[in-house]
Each structure stands twice: as structure tokens, then as C-alpha cells.
Amino acid sequence: MAASRFATPDEPAPSKTAATEPKRVAPLLAAAFDATSSMRLALWILVLIAIAVVLYLTASLLLPIMVAITLALLLSPAVNALTRLRLPQPVSAGIVMLAVLVSLGGLAVNIASPVQGWIETAPQQLGKLEDRLATLMRPVEAVREATETVSEIAAKESAQKQKPREVVLDRGGLSTVLNVTVDTVIVVLSTVMLAYFLLACGDVLLRKLIAVTPEREDKIRMLEIARTVRREIARYYATITLVNIGLGIGTGIAMWALDMPTPVVWGVAITLLNFLPYLGPLVATVTLAAVGLITFESPGGMLAPPAAFLLLNFIEDQLILPFLLGRSLRLNPVVIFLWVLICAWVWGIGGLLLAVPLLVAIRICAERLPKLRPLAVVLTRA
Numbered sequence: 001m002a003a004s005r006f007a008t009p010d011e012p013a014p015s016k017t018a019a020t021e022p023k024r025v026a027p028l029l030a031a032a033f034d035a036t037s038s039m040r041l042a043l044w045i046l047v048l049i050a051i052a053v054v055l056y057l058t059a060s061l062l063l064p065i066m067v068a069i070t071l072a073l074l075l076s077p078a079v080n081a082l083t084r085l086r087l088p089q090p091v092s093a094g095i096v097m098l099a100v101l102v103s104l105g106g107l108a109v110n111i112a113s114p115v116q117g118w119i120e121t122a123p124q125q126l127g128k129l130e131d132r133l134a135t136l137m138r139p140v141e142a143v144r145e146a147t148e149t150v151s152e153i154a155a156k157e158s159a160q161k162q163k164p165r166e167v168v169l170d171r172g173g174l175s176t177v178l179n180v181t182v183d184t185v186i187v188v189l190s191t192v193m194l195a196y197f198l199l200a201c202g203d204v205l206l207r208k209l210i211a212v213t214p215e216r217e218d219k220i221r222m223l224e225i226a227r228t229v230r231r232e233i234a235r236y237y238a239t240i241t242l243v244n245i246g247l248g249i250g251t252g253i254a255m256w257a258l259d260m261p262t263p264v265v266w267g268v269a270i271t272l273l274n275f276l277p278y279l280g281p282l283v284a285t286v287t288l289a290a291v292g293l294i295t296f297e298s299p300g301g302m303l304a305p306p307a308a309f310l311l312l313n314f315i316e317d318q319l320i321l322p323f324l325l326g327r328s329l330r331l332n333p334v335v336i337f338l339w340v341l342i343c344a345w346v347w348g349i350g351g352l353l354l355a356v357p358l359l360v361a362i363r364i365c366a367e368r369l370p371k372l373r374p375l376a377v378v379l380t381r382a
Contacts, residue, residue: 055346063350064187068194070354073230074237075100079199093199097192107268221368228364233357239324244274247316254308260288260295270309274316276352277340281313331359332381 055062075096082092198205206226213219252267260266266288273280285306292305339359343351359379366376 052342052346059347060187063347064191065194066347066354066358067350068191068198070233070237070357071191071195072198073233075195075199076230077234079202089202090200093196096199097196101192110264225365225368228368229361232360232364236325236357236360239321240275243316243320243324244271246320247271247274247312250312251309254312255305258301258304258308260291260305274313276349277356278337279344279352281309281317284309284313330381331356331363331379335359335379 078096079089079092082095083089087095206223210219210222213222248267248269248271251270252263255266256263269287270284273284276283288305288309289302292302296302296304336356336359340352340355343355343358345351347354363376363379366372366379
């Protein structure tokens with residue numbers, strides 16, 4: 001009778017299988033969710049690999065475009081300043097581009113003579129460097145054997161110098177050099193012309209892109225992203241340029257105080273090399289160490305040039321740049337290093353120059369687009 005109070009023939013009592021059904025479904029849903037997440041992650045990885053391959057294969061086309069856009073962003077404040085003086089936009093762009101080209105040409109002419117002297121004396125200096133390294137490493141048996149081998153080769157070369165030599169022109173090598181020179185000139189001219197057109201047109205392209213955007217909220221977001229990217233990249237390059245010039249001047253003065261040859265060339269070289277993250281300071285340190293080894297006799301004199309540069313570079317990299325850039329360098333150092341490696345692999349030296357500004361632009365976009373905010377969390381420093 002008690003059972004009839006709770007169950008009727010039309011309503012059977014719930015079975016144990018029905019009660020345990022949600023417990024079976026939950027693991028299946030969790031497994032399906034994990035599989036979907038794994039497939040989505042694998043798909044994103046494949047997309048990123050495909051993008052990297054496309055960028056690598058189209059480097060000769062995309063690199064001049066990216067450099068021209070960067071130049072336009074960097075020089076746009078100067079063009080805007082001239083347009084406020086009632087000059088037309090194309091005329092202002094032409095004046096700025098001409099001033100940049102004249103400055104670079106004058107710099108190249110001023111350092112051409114010392115660089116030519118270095119090139120002419122390079123074989124003798126390399127031989128002296130080999131002898132100095134062999135002298136320093138003489139206690140090592142393996143290096144001693146290598147020194148004897150180098151001495152035999154040098155003796156054979158000195159004997160051959162006494163004989164008249166016949167100069168043979170390698171037409172294949174000459175044609176290769178000419179082809180490389182022509183390609184370089186074409187790339188440089190294309191980059192300069194594109195940068196001029198971007199400066200001369202001003203914000204026409206941006207206004208057209210905003211005009212064809214359907215949603216008002218998207219228009220506002222695109223305009224904000226464009227303005228922020230322009231401001232941050234222009235600020236980054238202006239700061240980096242001024243800091244590198246200061247580092248070059250400081251290094252030149254230090255090399256002059258240490259009696260290093262051609263301190264002006266050292267200042268210019270350090271200024272240019274420091275635009276290359278990681279690689280530039282490394283090349284500068286190794287080169288200064290090699291020249292110091294050739295120039296000076298005492299161990300202190302040999303070590304002083306690279307040590308002075310490393311001290312100045314440490315002050316610039318750890319104290320001055322973080323203070324001046326602040327939020328722009330709020331990037332994860334590991335991400336910066338990996339990104340620099342990827343850009344160097346895809347675009348070579350140009351990738352090294354554009355790596356950090358591109359990462360800054362990606363961070364700005366990720367911070368303002370809701371779907372990319374997880375990427376902004378990964379890019380920024382904790």
C-alpha cells in the first residue's frame with residue numbers, strides 16, 4: 001500500500017540507468033570540448049605557419065612596402081608641420097624626402113674615405129689579427145699546430161707574390177654583382193617613391209577605408225587604432241634614432257679618448273648597427289674587440305674599446321630607453337626575442353629593423369579588438 005502512494009502503473013519508478021545518464025554525458029561533453037579546443041589550436045598553428053611561409057616567399061615584394069609605410073609614419077609629423085605653413089601636401093612631402101636623401105648622401109660621402117682606407121688595408125689587418133690571436137693562444141697545442149699551418153700558407157703566398165700575376169676577369173661573378181646592384185637600386189627607388197606617395201596623399205587611403213566600413217563603432221575603432229599606431233611608431237623611431245645618435249656620439253668620444261683609429265667612423269657605425277636588435281650590439285662588440293686586439297699591445301688597451309661600448313650600451317638599453325619609451329616597450333622580452341628571430345628569418349636585415357615596431361602595432365590592435373585581447377595578454381609584460 002505504501003508503494004501505491006508514490007507509483008502508479010502509468011508512471012513507472014525511475015531506474016538506476018536514467019539516474020546515472022547525466023554522469024555519463026558530462027565526460028563525453030568534456031572530451032568533445034577538449035577535442036574541439038585542440039583542433040582549433042592546431043588550426044591556428046597551421047594558419048600561422050602558412051602566413052609565415054607566404055611572408056617568406058613574398059619578401060621581395062612586401063619588404064619595400066613595409067619599409068615605405070614605416071618611413072611614411074616616421075616622416076609624417078615633419079610633413080604635417082610644413083603643411084601648417086600653407087605649403088601643399090605634395091610639396092611638403094618632396095621637401096622632407098629630399099632633406100632625408102641629402103642627409104644620408106652627405107653622411108655617406110663623409111665616411112667614404114675612412115671606409116675605403118679600411119677596405120684597402122683589410123688583408124694586412126686580417127693577417128695581423130691572425131698573428132695576434134695565434135700569439136695569445138700559443139700555449140694551446142691545437143692552436144699551435146694551426147699557427148704552423150697558417151705560417152706555411154703565408155710563406156707560400158709570399159713566394160707567389162714575387163711572381164708576376166695574371167689578372168683574370170670573372171665575367172660570371174661580375175654579372176652577378178651587377179644584377180645584385182641593379183636589384184638593390186630598384187628596391188631602394190621603389191621604396192622611396194612609395195614613401196613619397198604615401199606622404200603626399202596624407203590620410204586619403206585611411207579615410208577611404210573608414211568610409212567603406214559599415215558600422216559606426218568599427219569606424220571609430222579603426223580610426224583610433226590608426227592614430228595610436230602612427231603615434232606610437234613615430235614616437236618609437238624618433239626616440240630610437242635620438243638615443244642611437246647619442247650612443248654613437250658617446251662611443252666616438254670614447255674611442256677618441258682610447259686612441260682608436262677613425263673614431264668618427266666608429267660613431268656612425270655604432271649608430272647604424274644599434275638599429276638592429278641583438279645582432280647590432282653583438283657585431284659592434286666583436287668588431288671593437290678585433291680592432292682593439294690589432295691596435296694595442298697591452299691587455300688593458302685591447303679590452304678597453306669593447307668594454308667601453310658595452311658599458312654605454314648597458315646604460316642606453318637598461319636605463320635610458322625604458323625611461324623614454326615607457327608604455328611602448330611594455331612587451332614580453334621572450335616574445336620580442338622570438339619575434340625578432342621570426343622577422344629575421346622571413347625578411348632578413350629588413351625584418352630586424354621592422355620587428356619591434358610591428359610588434360608594437362600588433363599589441364595596439366590586440367588591445368582594442370575584443371577577439372584579440374588574449375593575444376595582448378601574451379604580448380605584454382606582466
